[in-house]
Amino acid sequence: MHEFRLGLVINPYAGIGGSVALKGSDGPVTRQEALARGAKLRAPERVKTALQPLLLFKDRIRFATAAGNMGADVLRALGFAYDVVYTPKNTQTEAEDTQAAVRALCAEHLDLLVFAGGDGTARDVVRALGEQQLPAVGIPAGVKIHSAVYAVSPAAAGKVLRALLQGELTTLRSADVMDLDEEAYRRGAVRAKRFGELQVPGELEYMQAVKIGGRESDELVLADIAADVIERMDDDALYIMGSGSTVAFIMDELGLPNTLLGVDVISRGAVIAQDVTGSQLEALVAEARAVGQRVYLVVTLIGGQGHIFGRGNQQLTPEVIRMVGREHIDVVATKRKLQALEGRPLRVDTGDATLDDELAGFIAVITGYHDRTMVAVEDAEGSD
Numbered sequence: 453m454h455e456f457r458l459g460l461v462i463n464p465y466a467g468i469g470g471s472v473a474l475k476g477s478d479g480p481v482t483r484q485e486a487l488a489r490g491a492k493l494r495a496p497e498r499v500k501t502a503l504q505p506l507l508l509f510k511d512r513i514r515f516a517t518a519a520g521n522m523g524a525d526v527l528r529a530l531g532f533a534y535d536v537v538y539t540p541k542n543t544q545t546e547a548e549d550t551q552a553a554v555r556a557l558c559a560e561h562l563d564l565l566v567f568a569g570g571d572g573t574a575r576d577v578v579r580a581l582g583e584q585q586l587p588a589v590g591i592p593a594g595v596k597i598h599s600a601v602y603a604v605s606p607a608a609a610g611k612v613l614r615a616l617l618q619g620e621l622t623t624l625r626s627a628d629v630m631d632l633d634e635e636a637y638r639r640g641a642v643r644a645k646r647f648g649e650l651q652v653p654g655e656l657e658y659m660q661a662v663k664i665g666g667r668e669s670d671e672l673v674l675a676d677i678a679a680d681v682i683e684r685m686d687d688d689a690l691y692i693m694g695s696g697s698t699v700a701f702i703m704d705e706l707g708l709p710n711t712l713l714g715v716d717v718i719s720r721g722a723v724i725a726q727d728v729t730g731s732q733l734e735a736l737v738a739e740a741r742a743v744g745q746r747v748y749l750v751v752t753l754i755g756g757q758g759h760i761f762g763r764g765n766q767q768l769t770p771e772v773i774r775m776v777g778r779e780h781i782d783v784v785a786t787k788r789k790l791q792a793l794e795g796r797p798l799r800v801d802t803g804d805a806t807l808d809d810e811l812a813g814f815i816a817v818i819t820g821y822h823d824r825t826m827v828a829v830e831d832a833e834g835s836d
Contacts, residue, residue: 455512456509456512456513456514456563456564456813457514457515457516457560457561457562458514458516458563458565459515459516459517459554459557459564459565459566460499460523460534460566461518461523461553461557461565461566461568461577462495462499462518462523462568462569463495463522463568463569463570463572463573463576463593463594464493464496464521464522464545465493465544466495466568466569466572466593466594493521494593495568496525498591498592498593499593499606500526500529500530501606501610502566502568502591502607502613503532503566504610505613505614506532506614507531509614510531510532512617513532513533513617514532515532515534515535516535516537516556517534517557518536518537518538518539518553518556519536520543522538522540522545522553523536537553537556537559540553547572547576550569550577551577551579551580553580554567558580558584561810562586563587563814564587564588564589564616565581565588566591566609567590568590568592568593569591569593570594571599571630571631573590573593574590574599574601574602574629574650575631575647575648577629578647578649579648581650585816586651587624587651587652587814587816587826588601588651589603589612589653590602590603590609591609592604592605592606599627599631600628600630600652601627601629601650615653616653616814616828617828619795619796619797619827619828620795621787621791621827622653622825622826623824624824625651625824626650626652627649627651627652628648628649629646629647629650630645630647651816651824670788673786673788673820674701674786675701675705677784677785677818677820678702678704678705679705680818680820680822680823681702681750681782681784682702682706686746687720688746689719689745689746690717690718690719690736690737690746690747690748691717691719691748691750692716692733692737692747692748692749692750692768692776693710693750694749694750694752694765694768695712695713695714695715695764695765696712696751696752697752698752698784698785698789699751700712702750702784706718706721708723709723711727714726714727714767715733716728717733717736724736728767729767730766733768733772734771734772734775737776738775741775747775747780748776748780748782749772749773749780749781749782750782751781751784752783753789753798755789755792758796758797758798758799759800759801760783760798760829761800761802761811762799762800762801762802763799768802769802770803770804773811778810781815783798783815783817783818784817784819785817785818786819787819787825797827797828797829797830798815798829798830799830799831800812800829800830801831805831808831811829812830812831813828813829814826814827814828814829815827815829
C-alpha cells in the first residue's frame with residue numbers, strides 16, 4: 453500500500469493581529485505588538501481541526517514539515533508520522549522561514565503541500581515554489597483571506613484532504629494568490645494585488661466527485677484533451693506517444709500517423725520512429741538527453757483496469773520512465789473513463805518495484821482543455 457507523502461508548513465503567527473485590532477500580522481513589529489496586547493497563536497489549533505479527518509488514514513501518511521510550531525508540534529500532538537526538514541533559527545518565525553521551509557519540502561517528492569496562514573503566507577508559498585507545479589491546499593488562519601487558494605474553513609480543508617486520500621476524483625484548478633497592502637488597509641484603503649497562482653483542488657467549499665455532464669461526449673472531450681496537450685508542446689522536445697485510443701486522437705489532431713497498439717516518437721512536428729521496441733526507445737531517449745533535448749511521455753490508462761504502465765505498453769521500460777522523469781509524464785483520459793474505475797486508483801506495474809513506489813501518489817490527469825483531475829496512483833502491491 454502506497455504511503456502518501458504530504459508537506460505541512462504553518463505560519464504560527466498568522467492571524468495574530470486580528471483579535472487585538474491590528475488588522476493583520478505582517479512584520480515583526482506587528483507581531484510583537486500583538487503579543488504584548490495578549491494575542492494567542494491560533495494557527496496551530498486551526499491546523500489540528502483540518503487534519504483531524506486524516507487520522508483515519510494515519511498509517512498511510514507520512515508528513516515532511518518544519519520544526520516546532522511551524523508543523524512538527526501539531527503532527528506530534530495528533531500522532532502522525534513526520535520528518536523535520538527545516539528548523540527556523542529564531543522562535544518568532546518570519547516570511548523567510550516559510551519560504552525556506554517550502555523550498556526544503558520541494559526536495560521531498562511530495563504528493564501534496566498543506567499550508568496554513570493568510571494571504572502573506574500564500575505569497576511566500578508561491579515565491580518559494582517558483583515554477584514547480586505542486587498541488588496545494590491552504591488552511592485559512594490569517595486576518596486577510598482574499599486568495600482563492602484557501603478552503604473556506606479549517607473543517608472544509610479537512611474534507612478536501614480526506615476526499616483526496618479516499619481516491620475521489622478531484623479537479624485541479626489554478627487559483628490566484630492575492631494580498632492587500634496592510635499599511636494602506638490600516639488607513640482604510642483596500643489595495644489588492646495578484647502575486648501568482650497555485651494549483652489547488654477545485655470546489656474548496658466542499659468536495660465531491662467530478663460530475664459528468666451532458667458535454668462529456670467522447671469526441672468533444674477528446675478534442676479538448678488534444679488541444680491542451682498540443683498547446684503545450686515544445687517544438688524542440690522529444691515526445692513519446694503511448695498506445696491507446698486517447699493518444700491516437702491526439703496524433704490525429706496533429707495530422708500524424710499513429711500505431712494504435714504501439715508506441716511512436718515525434719519531434720519537431722514529425723514522427724521520427726514508429727512502433728518502437730523498449731531498447732529502441734531507451735536509445736532514442738538517451739541520445740536526446742545527451743544533447744540536452746527535453747523528453748516528454750504521453751500515456752493513457754486501460755479502461756476498466758486503470759493501469760497506466762505495465763499493460764499493453766511494456767515498451768515503456770523502467771529505464772525509459774526513469775530517464776523521462778515523473779514530472780514529464782502526461783496522463784490523459786476522459787472523466788467518464790476515470791469514473792468507470794468507481795474510486796479505484798490508477799495502477800503502475802513496470803516490473804521495477806522501486807520505480808512503482810516512486811510513481812505512486814497523486815497525479816494530475818489531463819481531462820480536458822486546461823482541466824486537470826487529481827487521481828491516486830498505486831503500485832502493484834496496492835492492487836491486492
